Amino acid sequence: MQKLRKQLDELESFIPQLEVRNDAISASTVGWQIEHDLLVISSVIEGVKRSDPTKYKWRFKPLKYVILWRGVIPRGKVGAPKIVTPGEITQETLRAHVALCRERVEELENVEAGNYFTHPFFGDLKKKETFRFLYVHSEHHLKIIREMLAN
Template identity: 35%
Template sequence: MINRKPETLRPLLEELASYKNKKNQRKHSVSNSDVAWQIDHSLRVFNLVSKTFLESNPKDYVSKFNKWRLLFFTLGYFPRGKVRAPKVVKSPEVIAIETINQQLEIAFQNLEKLKTADWNAHFKHFIFGVLNKPRTIRFLQLHTTHHLKIIDDILK
């Protein structure tokens, strides 16, 4: 059974934070971006999704079947190189450690807010459709894990 409690996200955020000191490492055979880009992008997604989710009106949530969500949420991973990050969550070329630290602080604050959020709070993903609380948590797990795996491969 997949754990869709917000607490499952804390170790993923802590792991992202643990790579800050390796932020400039890169391996072109894995990704054109460095570790800092992977961390920054993951945190941008985490914080933007959290903000949108927390600001939503739970009364407006409507569940609809989505084959892509069913496939990838069941498989438990996102394939690499198939989707490009939307502009709103793309990271700049140069990322300061202060920026990462600020985003981490916001992410941990958002994590605490997710714990008390309504079950039907939601956000709309451009591929997976409208996601309620358990689906949003699953998305954040999969997305963050996807980028942590890329970081691990860069550092190998």
């Protein structure tokens, strides 16, 4: 969980560069990358909190294990679902969303281990796997941002 907190700090540090775009790396802006990641963190944690552990269904999903084990999401293979596609982005909205995500990360720590969320490709992820997914997903977008700003 500490890793996810550090990632939120890093995302927040990039807010002043929200308008930066580097088409060689991504068609989106730094702000879009930040907001998308925050939308994922927020919505996933809300899903975990609302879940009913008795309805959890384990299924072997090779892709889930490869990505979560390796810690790398391939670029450009899947587009963001509409629910986590950013709308209007400002420094103020990003800062408020970072603060909300910090609160939700704390809430996730207090959720029962059996709670889960259902990922469209990975299936049901219990709390521990959810933390790993959020870390891997955030790192994916942080790498994109770092590259966008390095060039």
